[in-house]
Amino acid sequence: MPHYFIRKLEQFTKLSCDDRQALENAVCKRRTIAKHADIISEGDDPHHVNLILDGWACRYKHLDDGRRQIISLFVPGDLCDSHVYLLREMDHSIVALTPVRLAEISRAALEQVANDNVRVTKALWWNTLVTVAVQREWTVNLGQRTALERLGHLFCELFLRLRGVGLTDGPSYELPLTQVELADALGLSNVHINRTLQDLRRAGLIVLKGGRLTIPDFDALQRASLFNPNYLHIDREGRHFDADGSV
Amino acid sequence: MPHYFIRKLEQFTKLSCDDRQALENAVCKRRTIAKHADIISEGDDPHHVNLILDGWACRYKHLDDGRRQIISLFVPGDLCDSHVYLLREMDHSIVALTPVRLAEISRAALEQVANDNVRVTKALWWNTLVTVAVQREWTVNLGQRTALERLGHLFCELFLRLRGVGLTDGPSYELPLTQVELADALGLSNVHINRTLQDLRRAGLIVLKGGRLTIPDFDALQRASLFNPNYLHIDREGRHFDADGSV
DNA sequence: CGCATTTTTGATCAAGTTCAATATCAGTGG
DNA sequence: CCACTGATATTGAACTTGATCAAAAATGCG
Numbered sequence: 001m002p003h004y005f006i007r008k009l010e011q012f013t014k015l016s017c018d019d020r021q022a023l024e025n026a027v028c029k030r031r032t033i034a035k036h037a038d039i040i041s042e043g044d045d046p047h048h049v050n051l052i053l054d055g056w057a058c059r060y061k062h063l064d065d066g067r068r069q070i071i072s073l074f075v076p077g078d079l080c081d082s083h084v085y086l087l088r089e090m091d092h093s094i095v096a097l098t099p100v101r102l103a104e105i106s107r108a109a110l111e112q113v114a115n116d117n118v119r120v121t122k123a124l125w126w127n128t129l130v131t132v133a134v135q136r137e138w139t140v141n142l143g144q145r146t147a148l149e150r151l152g153h154l155f156c157e158l159f160l161r162l163r164g165v166g167l168t169d170g171p172s173y174e175l176p177l178t179q180v181e182l183a184d185a186l187g188l189s190n191v192h193i194n195r196t197l198q199d200l201r202r203a204g205l206i207v208l209k210g211g212r213l214t215i216p217d218f219d220a221l222q223r224a225s226l227f228n229p230n231y232l233h234i235d236r237e238g239r240h241f242d243a244d245g246s247v
Numbered sequence: 248m249p250h251y252f253i254r255k256l257e258q259f260t261k262l263s264c265d266d267r268q269a270l271e272n273a274v275c276k277r278r279t280i281a282k283h284a285d286i287i288s289e290g291d292d293p294h295h296v297n298l299i300l301d302g303w304a305c306r307y308k309h310l311d312d313g314r315r316q317i318i319s320l321f322v323p324g325d326l327c328d329s330h331v332y333l334l335r336e337m338d339h340s341i342v343a344l345t346p347v348r349l350a351e352i353s354r355a356a357l358e359q360v361a362n363d364n365v366r367v368t369k370a371l372w373w374n375t376l377v378t379v380a381v382q383r384e385w386t387v388n389l390g391q392r393t394a395l396e397r398l399g400h401l402f403c404e405l406f407l408r409l410r411g412v413g414l415t416d417g418p419s420y421e422l423p424l425t426q427v428e429l430a431d432a433l434g435l436s437n438v439h440i441n442r443t444l445q446d447l448r449r450a451g452l453i454v455l456k457g458g459r460l461t462i463p464d465f466d467a468l469q470r471a472s473l474f475n476p477n478y479l480h481i482d483r484e485g486r487h488f489d490a491d492g493s494v
Numbered sequence: 495c496g497c498a499t500t501t502t503t504g505a506t507c508a509a510g511t512t513c514a515a516t517a518t519c520a521g522t523g524g
Numbered sequence: 525c526c527a528c529t530g531a532t533a534t535t536g537a538a539c540t541t542g543a544t545c546a547a548a549a550a551t552g553c554g
Contacts, residue, residue: 042477061387063473069390071383083372086485091380091478125330128375133338135382136318140308142389143316143434147510178532187390189511194534196510226310230289231338238333394542425500436543441502443542457551 004077004165005051009123011164011234016243022117026109027051033100039080041093048104050080055100056176060184061092070185072135073097073177075158077165082128083110098176119241126238133231142187145226147196150186152225155206159215160232172207172214251324251412252298258411258481259373260366263490269364273356274298280347286327288340295351297327302347303423307431308339317432319382320344320424322405324412329357329375345423366488373485380478389434392473394443397433399472402453406462407479419454419461 006020015023030053033039039050039057052074059071059080071092074080080094085107114121134157141150155175162173179197183190200206205221207214215221222229253267262270277300280286286297286304299321306318306327318339321327327341332354361368381404388397402422409420426444430437447453452468454461462468469476 059383061383063387063391064475065473067391069387071386083376086369086373087376087480088482088484089477091480092383122333126333129330129334132379132382135379135386136306136308136339138386139318139382139389140310140316142386144310144314179534180532190533191512191535192510198534226312228311230336233334233338235335237335426502427500437500438502438544439542445502 004053004167005079007165008077009120009127011236012123012126013119013236013238014242015119015123019117019120019123019243022113022120026105026113027103028106028109029104031102031104033057033096033102035096035099037096039094039096039100039102040090042090044090046081046084046087046090048106049082049084049110050094051103051105052076052078052080053101053103056097057094057100058097058181058185059092059094068184069187070181072131072138073158073185075161075165076167079124079127079131082124097181119243122238122241126233130231130233133233137231147186147188147192148199149225150188151182151193151196151200152205152221153227154182154186155213155215156218156222156225156227156229157232158213159218160229160234164232164234171216171218172212174211175208175213176211251300251414252326254412255324256367256370256374258483259370260483260485261489262366262370266364266367266370266490269360269367273352273360274350275353275356276351278349278351280304280343280349282343282346284343286341286343286347286349287337289337291337293328293331293334293337295353296329296331296357297341298350298352299323299325299327300348300350303344304341304347305344305428305432306339306341315431316434317428319378319385320405320432322408322412323414326371326374326378329371344428366490369485369488373480377478377480380480384478394433394435394439395446396472397435398429398440398443398447399452399468400474401429401433402460402462403465403469403472403474403476404479405460406465407476407481411479411481418463418465419459421458422455422460423458 006015006023009015028048033055040046042061054076057074059074060068061071062068074094084090113124137157141153145153158175159168159173162168167173177185179193180190183193186193188196197206197208201208203224204216205224207216221227253262253270256262275295280302287293289308301323304321306321307315308318309315321341331337360371384404388400392400405422406415406420409415414420424432426440427437430440433440435443444453444455448455450471451463452471454463468474
């Protein structure tokens, strides 16, 4: 069952039992991916859409000389690429950062949902729009923010995304990323990530230990990172489409 | 008539007369925007979609302390935000960089097209997918490339995008961007943009004068910038959906 | 022509990179 | 339980890319 995904969509609008069932039915196959294995690679023909049921993954791209950029991070409940099967080949790769459980959603199933269920279609569009908004915000992050702001901004974003699917525990969450991975995501060197993490710790803005991040004062971190959550559109913006309780 | 837009979509799949007509009909209002005027601003309620008929525009976002990032560039034929009306408010602004003529497409019209015309719907999805792919590539650009590579990469991208809608003239095109705007788009200072442009000129990779950019040797610029056009998906990837000539 | 915008140049400075070494940690097998 | 291994994190020192500040030159346009 795509538990986290449904939770994610319900940040936009409340789904009915039928809606959820439609999503369940769309899943045609489940897979388990080992840590560091590619889920799909640049050049592959994308014939279905991947939904992360559990674990973390990321999009990345290598330049010809080996430099790597992590383009986006996927956490449980994230849909990798709605409608990507319209394209002939992948222009980037997706790799598992931890062991990943995923669901494959076939093109046919997705198109059927689009035809049959207006509310789910809207929720999927919302999901797409937010994904793109996050990508835009990463552009701002890389273009304008300092190292400290970039890290803080990412930590704020991940906090809200994970809280949206119930994966935070009070002020903290599991963060299974290495410093090299953070560096590749933020366009910085791993050495500088290390030093900047120490700055954040020294300032009391984060506690990071044993793969768990704690944000003692979210407001403070938000201010230090110039973080504005508006791009996540998580305040039930589609509540006027809510299913009534009865269905 | 949304001339450039149709040309753009036909990079994916050939449209029939009916398809074109459906797009024409979707346009409900035309507007002219003065240079430097906002087309839509952060916080606005987005009730329709904007299509750039003529002129250049960009998305941007200001940080609280005034830093500005240009998030994407729009050229003639670009659709600003498919389905954006599902969101409650804009998380960024769009401003005209030159005088802009645009068409407003209402939500109702767009939904009608989606219901009535499968080929156009596919083409619009392709357009959305490419827009997102460009955004991802900008992430890579800002995260990994040097100043010279960033500029070269942008010039290559713009060349292919403009050629796709017929706005190149041999190896050159009109580039109405100031150095400050290039700086804001590439996350660099205007001073450094100036010096890097000189480097590119000195290397014979570009000629830039009077608002016109010429790329004497595209391959060379492409190599110098580590540019790979695969993310633009412009080789008629949807040709199996082509309308036959008869309709 | 005159004014505002844009481009160019010079000099100094800072953020972040690179390279290389060391320390720590998690897991594995004995 | 401990030693071993590979991955990850940390530190130091030298270096480089690009930023900042400030002024001058060029350009465009009414």
